Every structure is written in C-alpha cells, then in structure tokens.
Amino acid sequence: MAKEMATSDPTGGDKVVYFGVININENGRTLGSIDIWRSLITKEMFCEEKRLGILDIVDYIGMPKKKQEEEWAAAVSRKRTGHLRWRLVKLIRDGKFKFQDADEKLVEVEVKNFAIDDPEWWSLLVKDNVNRNIEVEGK
Numbered sequence: 647m648a649k650e651m652a653t654s655d656p657t658g659g660d661k662v663v664y665f666g667v668i669n670i671n672e673n674g675r676t677l678g679s680i681d682i683w684r685s686l687i688t689k690e691m692f693c694e695e696k697r698l699g700i701l702d703i704v705d706y707i708g709m710p711k712k713k714q715e716e717e718w719a720a721a722v723s724r725k726r727t728g729h730l731r732w733r734l735v736k737l738i739r740d741g742k743f744k745f746q747d748a749d750e751k752l753v754e755v756e757v758k759n760f761a762i763d764d765p766e767w768w769s770l771l772v773k774d775n776v777n778r779n780i781e782v783e784g785k
Contacts, residue, residue: 660687662709666776670720670732672783677729680720682776683709693718693772695734697748712736717760718772721745721753722782725766731782737762737769 665684670677678697684690692709712718719737730748737743743757755764762769768785 660685662686662692665691668720668770668772668775668777669779670722671779671781672727672731674781677731677782680718680734680772682718682772691718691772693734695720697729715739719760719762719769720772720780721747721755721762721767721769722785723747723767724785735769737771 662683662685665682667682668680670679676698678695681694681696683692685692690711692711694710713736716736716738719735720732721735721737722732733745733748735743735745737760738757739760740758741756742754743762744752744754747753753767755762755767757763757769760769760771770780
C-alpha cells in the first residue's frame with residue numbers, strides 16, 4: 647500500500663497576480679514602466695522596473711519585496727533626460743535616503759512623508775499611480 651505524501655502550501659493559499667503598470671513618459675515617449683503585482687490575501691504589492699533599451703536580467707529570483715515601513719516609488723531626476731532619468735526605489739517615510747541612480751551612482755536625498763524633497767530629484771508613489779501614464783518632463 648502506497649503512503650500518501652503530505653504537502654504544504656508555503657503561501658498559505660495566497661496567490662500573487664498581475665495588478666497593473668505605470669508607464670514613465672518623457673515628451674510623450676515611453677522611457678520605461680513599473681510592473682506591479684499584488685497578493686490576493688495580504689494586498690501586498692511587488693514591483694519591477696522595466697527600462698527601455700535595458701535587456702539585463704534582474705539579480706533576484708521571485709517577487710521583489712520591500713519592508714512594511716517602506717513604499718514603492720519612482721525617483722525621477724529633474725536634470726537628466728531619457729531612460730536613465732528614473733529609478734524604482736523602496737522609499738522611507740522621513741529622513742536621509744540613499745539609492746543608486748540608473749548609472750549605479752549613489753544619490754542621497756531628503757524624504758518627507760514618503761516624498762523626495764530635493765532640488766535635483768522628485769518622486770511618485772506606485773500605490774497612487776497604478777495603471778497611469780506619468781509624464782516626467784517639466785516636473
């Protein structure tokens with residue numbers, strides 16, 4: 647008589663589904679996008695940046711996670727143009743925030759209430775812009 651194998655579901659029955667996209671545009675031309683997935687049970691969001699012209703595979707496997715006290719956001723340069731102008735970040739609520747720009751250079755900005763407050767950078771929260779086209783020129 648064959649013994650049945652016990653199985654467990656590590657997600658606790660949860661499923662992660664595609665939730666939407668944010669297109670990042672400059673002068674009406676798409677620079678890239680942020681793909682957004684969401685957990686059906688916890689409603690937690692998972693995001694990945696897609697930059698036009700960049701074909702490299704990301705260095706992690708599975709859904710990218712953030713800490714509970716962080717928010718997914720796009721950091722956008724006021725000085726640059728083109729597809730290297732923005733970066734997907736895990737933004738803190740308040741304080742000094744460091745991230746790497748699209749050229750892998752370290753940037754430090756001040757953040758107030760999940761918004762970058764800096765003369766060279768600004769930000770937009772993913773949760774407030776799902777399924778929108780965001781024009782970054784002139785901001």
